[in-house]
Amino acid sequence: MDSKSSACSSPNPNPTLGPSKLMLAFRFLRALSLVRRTTPASSRTCRGRRIERAAYASMAYTAGASRAWSRAVLRRLHHRARRRAVAPRRLSTTAGNRAEALRRLVPGGGGMDYCTLLEETADYIKCLSMQVELMQGIVDSASSYGP
């Protein structure tokens, strides 16, 4: 499933302004077309998962290597390309382990202090919502079939 990682690894042109929607759209659409080309139509769930991986990869590449979560995402993707890793378990939050639950959710959250975790969460949320917006836009434009 390394087709997504071929979505280019050029550095973020404007690191100070944060991730740009245009770069994200460019990367994701390219990865998407690659997926559609390479995956056989029969394996539907497989394609869905590949697209999801493409989404995370394009998100991480757009965010750049300056963010701990993007590095963790790319690390995870590259490792998964070689071997099937176990799925992270998602426990519900209880009073005691809210911070732990957040660490599980945010990639790379295990190895940082609470302060950095909050910062990474904010950036991760920004990028995730950008990605969701993009995908929703694609779906909307694709589903506008004529009468």
Added chain:
Amino acid sequence: MQHGSREVRGGMAASALHDDHGPQQIQNPGLHDDFFDQMLSGLPSAWPDLGNPKSPWDASAAQKLFRIDLAGKPPDESQPEAATEGLRYASYDEATMLASRLSQSQGSGGSSPTGEAMMLQLNNHHILPAVGLSRTAVGGGVGESGLLPLPLTLGSCGAADPRIIVETPRDEMDPPFESPDHNGGEELYNGLGGSIRAAQPGTGQHFHHPQLNRQQGASMSSQNYGGAAAPAGVGQGPAASASSGGGTPPQKQKVRARRGQATDPHSIAERLRRERIAERMKALQELVPNGNKTDKASMLDEIIDYVKFLQLQVKVLSMSRLGGAAAVAPLVADVSTEGPGGRAGANGAAAGGNNDSLRATEHRVAKMMEEDMGSAMQYLQGKGLCLMPISLASAISSAACRPSAGGLVPAPPAPPTSAAAAAAESPAASSSASALTVQSAAADATAPKR
């Protein structure tokens, strides 16, 4: 006073060498020399014992304090030329005041370490972005405007900064600096501390003018913001002991507690950490919808839920991207399992005989969706069917079974098509996402996570 400026430069270099624990040095040593030359060119005997071994510290401290003063000016960076010009003229006076004050304090002791400490504190705490600004804005004229944000953040950061500044410099100053005598330091510190304290109610004016008492009576002393500072400066002994909780000998470099705050470095670091966390939580609050929770725990819960929601949305959207194919397959399976139950709950108009044909239609539509969404929709509409979210379909079918919705919602096919609707993208894409969410979340529960 050319020799004065040279001394200043030397002092700057020396202080730069010693600033190993204050990594953010506000200015490079050689940068503002020309500017400072201009400043000091007309100074009267304001820099007396510059040959004195202590004087490099004084000079550098004054310089640094001077920088603070400059930075206290309103940030007029749109016209750097004019601003720096004005700054030069104004700061000329301030430089003289500073110099006089230092000379006054020098009689009682070196004031530089506290000034240094003050600068270092300013550097270290909360001013990092401004420092970054100032560091990049190099050059004589521009350097000053780059420093402008510095003390503004000082005041705007609220009570934290002044406390920190007031409290910690002694501790940090002790190890690296040989501070021979700090009486004058106390006094100067007092003055500036008074200015800081007085700055709290004010906004950007706090370092506008240093509270320096000229021996000769300065023209600017009236402008001295130090109505609090001047008496503080004058009465150094009582001021020092008054501000501290207990009597601290003027010679000793001791952190002055501020209104019962702990002076321990640990608790200060802890407070810093808490403030940083509060900052980040505030930023997160703006990102997360419903982020108006005041309780930290519920705010964290909101954040966690929102992240989970966004990740789920990505998953769902990535599955629906394929023209609904991936989403349809598990959903069709679901429909077949819960078909009887659904139909049992459906309105009575649903004839049993229709079920098989409906199911065939459904499968056909699913296959068509894989190839071309548009043709699938047209096929459905040709059949008099439509796609709709499950919630809407169930609401309609439970409310009424009259086929009166303009041919759009025929009752019999409502249950199975609602399931099919859940599988594909409906015109109301957002609501389809919710239906998809419901279905695919259930369908995907056993599927391995990414």
